[in-house]
Amino acid sequence: MSLLLDMLSAACLLAGSFLCITGGIGLIRMPDFFARVHAAGVTETLATPLLLFGLMLQMDWSLDLLKVVMIMIFVLATNPTATHATAKAALHGGLKPLVSEDDPNDTGEPSSKP
Amino acid sequence: MNELPGLYNDWVAIFLMMAGFYVVISQGNLVKKLVGLALFQTSVFILYISLGKVAGGHAPIYDPAIAIYSNPLPHVLILTAIVVGVATTAVGLALVVRIHEAYGSVEEDDIQAADEAESTASSSEASAEEDAKQ
Amino acid sequence: MRDLFGVVILFSIYSFMTAALFMDLDAVDVAFTEAAVGAGVTTVLMLSCLRLTGRWERRPKHSPLLPLIVVATTGTALVYGTLDAPLLGDPNAPAHQHVAPRYIEQGPIEVGMPNMVTAVLASYRGYDTFGETVVIFTAGIAVLLLLGIQEGPHTRPGRTAIGDQIVLRVVVKLLIPLILLYGLYVQFHGDFGAGGGFQAGVIFATGFILYDLVFGEGDARLVVPPDWLPRLGALGVLIYGGVGLYSLFAGKPFLDYSALAHDPVHGQHLGVMLVEIGVGITVFSIILAIFYALAGRARRA
Numbered sequence: 447m448s449l450l451l452d453m454l455s456a457a458c459l460l461a462g463s464f465l466c467i468t469g470g471i472g473l474i475r476m477p478d479f480f481a482r483v484h485a486a487g488v489t490e491t492l493a494t495p496l497l498l499f500g501l502m503l504q505m506d507w508s509l510d511l512l513k514v515v516m517i518m519i520f521v522l523a524t525n526p527t528a529t530h531a532t533a534k535a536a537l538h539g540g541l542k543p544l545v546s547e548d549d550p551n552d553t554g555e556p557s558s559k560p
Numbered sequence: 561m562n563e564l565p566g567l568y569n570d571w572v573a574i575f576l577m578m579a580g581f582y583v584v585i586s587q588g589n590l591v592k593k594l595v596g597l598a599l600f601q602t603s604v605f606i607l608y609i610s611l612g613k614v615a616g617g618h619a620p621i622y623d624p625a626i627a628i629y630s631n632p633l634p635h636v637l638i639l640t641a642i643v644v645g646v647a648t649t650a651v652g653l654a655l656v657v658r659i660h661e662a663y664g665s666v667e668e669d670d671i672q673a674a675d676e677a678e679s680t681a682s683s684s685e686a687s688a689e690e691d692a693k694q
Numbered sequence: 695m696r697d698l699f700g701v702v703i704l705f706s707i708y709s710f711m712t713a714a715l716f717m718d719l720d721a722v723d724v725a726f727t728e729a730a731v732g733a734g735v736t737t738v739l740m741l742s743c744l745r746l747t748g749r750w751e752r753r754p755k756h757s758p759l760l761p762l763i764v765v766a767t768t769g770t771a772l773v774y775g776t777l778d779a780p781l782l783g784d785p786n787a788p789a790h791q792h793v794a795p796r797y798i799e800q801g802p803i804e805v806g807m808p809n810m811v812t813a814v815l816a817s818y819r820g821y822d823t824f825g826e827t828v829v830i831f832t833a834g835i836a837v838l839l840l841l842g843i844q845e846g847p848h849t850r851p852g853r854t855a856i857g858d859q860i861v862l863r864v865v866v867k868l869l870i871p872l873i874l875l876y877g878l879y880v881q882f883h884g885d886f887g888a889g890g891g892f893q894a895g896v897i898f899a900t901g902f903i904l905y906d907l908v909f910g911e912g913d914a915r916l917v918v919p920p921d922w923l924p925r926l927g928a929l930g931v932l933i934y935g936g937v938g939l940y941s942l943f944a945g946k947p948f949l950d951y952s953a954l955a956h957d958p959v960h961g962q963h964l965g966v967m968l969v970e971i972g973v974g975i976t977v978f979s980i981i982l983a984i985f986y987a988l989a990g991r992a993r994r995a
Contacts, residue, residue, distance in 0.1 A: 520872075527865040534859065570776040578769040586761035589751040591698055591743060595705050598736065602712055605728070609721045614790060615783030619720045620798065621887060622808035628785075630720035631794045632801075632810040636819055639811065640826040642727045643892045643977060646736050647833035650984040653743040654840040657991065660747040667752055 451503050458500030465493035478544035479536050487529030494521045569610035576603035588668040590656045594649060601645050608634040696751050698744055706737040722888040723811045726880075730896040735981055738903055742989040793818075806959035807885040807966065815890065816966040820949040823969070824934055827976050831927050834980030841987040843920040849990055854910035866908045873901035881974050885963070891970035895977025903985050911990050920990075923983035930976030937968050 472485025498518045505511045537543075580603060583596025612634035620632035656666055663671050709732030716725035780787035797814050805813040815823050847853075856862075877897035884890035906914035937949065944953035951965025952958035 523865055523869065527861060530861050531859070535856075538856075566781055567776050567779060569782040570779055571773060574769055574772045574776070577772070578765045581768065582761055582765045585764065586756070586758050587751075588756070589698065591740070591747060592701060592751060595701055595740070598705065598732075599708075602709070602732070605724070606712065606715065609716050609719045609724060610782055611787070611789045612721065613719045613783050614785050617720055617783075617785075619722045619888075620810040621722070622802040622810065629798050629810065631790050632797055632814050633794050634789070635721045635724050635811045636815045637822075638721070638724050639727050639815065639890075639892060640823060642724070642731050643896065644826050644829050644833075646731045646739070647830045647980060647984070649736060650739055650988070651833050651836045651840070653739055653988060654837045654984075657743060657746050657988065658840055666747045669755060 455500045455503035458496050458503065462493045462496035462500060465489045465496065469493060479541055480533060480543045483529055483533045483536075487526065487532075491522070491525045491529075494518075494525065569613075570607065573603045573607035573610070576600075576606065579603075590659065590666040590668070591653075594652045594656065597652070598645070598649055601641075605638045605642065608638050696753065697749065698751055699741070699749050702737060702740045702744065705740070706733050709733040709736065723809075723890065723893070726888050726893050727896070730893055730900065734900050735896060735903070735985075738907075739984065739988055742985070746988070746991060746993055804959070805962045805966065807963065809885055809887060809889075811888075812884045812890050812966065812970070816969045817951060817962055820938070820969065823973065824938065824949065827931055827934055827973050830980050831931050831976055834927055834983050835924065837984045837987050838924060841991055843983070843986045844990050844992060846990075846992050848992065849911045849915060851912035851916055852910065853912055854908070856908070859908065862908050866904055870901050870905055873897060873904070877901065881970065882967070884970055885966065891973030892977055894970075895974040896981060898974070898978040899981035899985070902982055906985070906989065911986075915986070918982060920983065920986050923979040923986070926979035927976045927983065930972045930974070930979065933972030933975065934969050937965055937972070941965070 466489070469486055469489030472489065473482050476482040476485050495518050498514055498521070502511060502514050505514070577600055580596045580598075580600030583599065584593050587593055587596065612631035614628060614630045617628045617630040618626045620629045620635065659671065660666050663674050665671060665674075709728060712732065713725045713729040716722075716728055780789075797810055797818060801810045801813040801818070802808060805817045807813050877894045880889035880897055881891060881894035884894070902914060902918055905917065937951070937954070939948075941950045941953035942948050946953040949965075949969075951969075952961040954964045954968075955961035
């Protein structure tokens with residue numbers, strides 16, 4: 447049983463770390479602001495609960511477990527809201543999303559970096 | 561942490577302190593100067609907290625199972641210093657806002673130029689008055 | 695970096711990293727405070743200052759060479775000075791020899807609470823903390839004297855700077871009670887775990903600052919009228935000083951809490967709780983007053 451829990455927890459932690467790294471790469475490599483917000487927001491929203499869930503599997507039934515559950519709820523509520531607010535603020539500030547209507551031969555140069 | 565004893569904590573604090581010091585003396589923008597001052601402040605916090613660390617110690621919350629604690633005294637000093645720090649930073653920000661209202665700029669050069677222009681204007685006015693008297 | 699907005703956000707991230715570092719160095723209370731103050735309140739205050747003074751910085755005309763030389767010289771001298779300093783984590787360092795062992799060994803017995811930081815903060819070093827509280831109060835009064843809390847068309851109820859953001863409104867409405875509840879938990883649980891009056895005051899203030907940001911200044915000022923804030927700050931200092939004076943009149947030294955009850959440990963508990971409440975009220979009201987003063991100021995050309 448404990449081996450199963452350990453394996454599950456390790457899988458969760460690994461997946462969470464992987465998503466964190468992809469989110470970080472996306473934050474740097476994505477071409478425009480909205481794509482970056484997407485990379486950061488979407489991956490973090492899944493990565494943080496995965497990491498926390500992996501940690502929860504390592505814990506005993508105690509008050510600390512409850513605290514981690516509350517942190518998870520808090521992150522799940524605030525993270526998408528923060529992403530939403532950032533994107534909406536950028537749109538309100540007059541930043542247009544990068545729309546691909548150019549030729550498909552475009553080599554992916556960062557044409558409209560904010 | 562236990563395998564790396566040394567002085568690097570002091571050096572990190574000194575590096576941050578010097579970074580903050582550099583921002584304070586080299587930048588002309590008053591808001592940026594305040595950020596530099598806050599950076600300086602944080603370096604002092606890091607220095608104190610690292611002084612309070614005891615190898616193998618635990619957070620200073622009493623537990624019958626724990627024998628070694630880190631030193632709680634620096635924690636107390638820094639805990640209050642952080643909150644006092646934000647209050648004093650706020651006083652600095654308020655001063656910057658008033659300076660901006662008075663001079664229309666928060667750049668040191670502009671403020672100095674405005675002051676010099678005003679003083680030469682007032683001195684020329686004074687000399688003009690003296691001429692008129694004579 | 696010419697964009698001051700970026701500078702402030704980077705500073706906020708740096709503060710969070712510092713909080714993580716403090717956590718690693720066993721300073722849970724300090725990490726807590728740094729995360730709430732450095733990453734939260736300082737950022738909001740600096741951004742509201744930028745709103746008034748402009749976001750872009752001009753390129754400085756001076757050469758950076760002279761400051762660099764000064765900084766390098768000072769840094770080298772300081773590094774030379776550290777060569778005799780005790781190593782990190784050395785249990786025999788002078789800092790751990792003087793009064794700290796007494797705090798660690800006797801604190802849980804004499805003051806009767808597990809969190810030694812709270813015990814030292816409120817009981818052993820009550821004078822210092824009283825001084826700090828007065829400094830915070832004075833700083834708040836200084837900001838109010840410099841800026842004042844302005845009223846104007848932008849502070850009428852129902853007006854927000856960001857427009858009607860339905861998602862933010864719903865989420866914030868859910869979060870604010872939780873934040874305030876958490877502030878109370880931190881306030882009264884400070885004897886046992888990380889927390890205390892300073893952190894609780896800051897958390898309470900952030901709850902109201904969040905409300906102000908999302909629902910507009912007018913609505914926030916209906917909830918907590920600005921006139922109250924300096925009075926609340928003074929009340930907090932008065933509670934703290936009053937506890938000290940009470941123990942003075944009861945024939946004990948100033949801020950000796952064992953005068954508050956027949957049992958000394960019980961008296962310590964009561965005294966620490968009252969003092970922390972005073973600190974919490976002062977910190978909350980002063981930080982909120984500073985925020986009102988900076989954020990409610992009309993922009994001038």
